[in-house]
Amino acid sequence: MAESTLPSTSRESRPVPEGRIERTAGGWVLAFDKQLDYPAAHIWDVLTNPRKVEQWLGPVHPDWELGKEYTLEKGGGGVSGTVLQLNPRSALQISWDDELGEESVLDWQVLESDGGCLLKFRAHSDTPDFLAEGSAGWQGIMGAFAAVAAGNPPPEQEPGDWQALRDAYSREFKISPTMGTVVADQDGTSFEFERWYNAPAQDVGAAVEASSGNLGIGEEAVTEVRDDGGLAKLQVRQRVAGGTTEDTAALMAAWHLALDSAAVRLTGETPHPNSHRLRALEALYRTAI
Structure with missing residues (x-):
């Protein structure tokens, strides 16, 4: 599960899921595809440079290194895992073990597209537990990533945005909320x-x-x-x-x-x-x- 700063949403508008939740033969996947008008080298730097990662995801120790374990400070707690794949300027895959002992696999791909880059993010899990919550959290993280790529601070969260977005994911993809x-x-x-x-x-x-x-x-x-x-x-x-x-x-x-x-x-x-x-x-x- 992931929680982060979400893009602000006006009181008059309902939050719109930008990702999609899919059932697979081995479980579930949350998918985001984000077009970014920057060179692949720049997007890769935002994705892997610890100083940049801290701005959109959290402090990570040590740097991403193939086959090595890492820890990440997140929301007063922390997650850990292993770097499973690291192909410069193209692909990063890590395991993600949260505070509840649940494991998922996250992967990012950086693809050249329309003069910029298509950033593809996938989160794979065995069960739909926390999937609605995770979807809302990762949408905020993807928004924060885009802001950092543009040289801006991540957007501030408005009260109620996260829960409203979580509920929107539940409705659209028929996934039960999990958290109280x-x-x-x-x-x-x-x-x-x-x-x-x-x-x-x-x-x-x-x-x-x-x-x-x-x-x-x-x-x-x-x-x-x-x-x-x-x-x-x-x-x-x-x-x-x-x-x-x-x-x-x-x-x-x-x-x-x-x-x-x-x-x-x-x-x-x-x-x-x-x-x-x-x-x-x-x-x-x-x-x-």
Whole structure:
């Protein structure tokens, strides 16, 4: 999953996905193709020069080097991986291991096109988890890359842009949102989750009730499941009454794990939540909040 500064979006307009999500034989791929009116040498420098990479992606240590491991500071946390391919001025491929222990493969290609370059980016993953969130994040990163290539600072994020863009990716490509979000309104502060399951609504309700009960949560939450075009769309909303950021993050992490476990139950298998993933989710939500 990736989060970054997004291009600003006016209140009157809805964010438009610039990437596309595709199902493949081996999983899923997020794809962006961006035309840039600069020579290949310049785009390659922005893609691989650590001083430039820091501006659009984050501080990377050490430099990209074929076959070598790297670490990257990102959003208060970090990712790591290995440089799998490095062809000067043409191709970069890396593995991307996030804080939750999930791995994806990222690759960029720089192709001469129309007097400039076509920058092709692909993110490959085994599951659609965090795919809507990742798509919104990488769209912002691609926008930041274009700004740095032009010699400008990355654009500032407007409040609500990231979530609105995430929801736009979910709608267009029929991919469930994954992360919960904090909502502040006149009634106070709440958090909410939306998840989509390929199962009857009644079965989803029972699976969520069992999973949340096993984790000792759910009594104060309002849940609703509705059928929508063959999918059961679940909404969970719970008030946050004076808790600290740590308390809220812990409860959101528990709900996240319960909703993951519900998906496992719906396949007929028995979920086995682990404490390591729970702690990683807590850290993720602390950063998000």
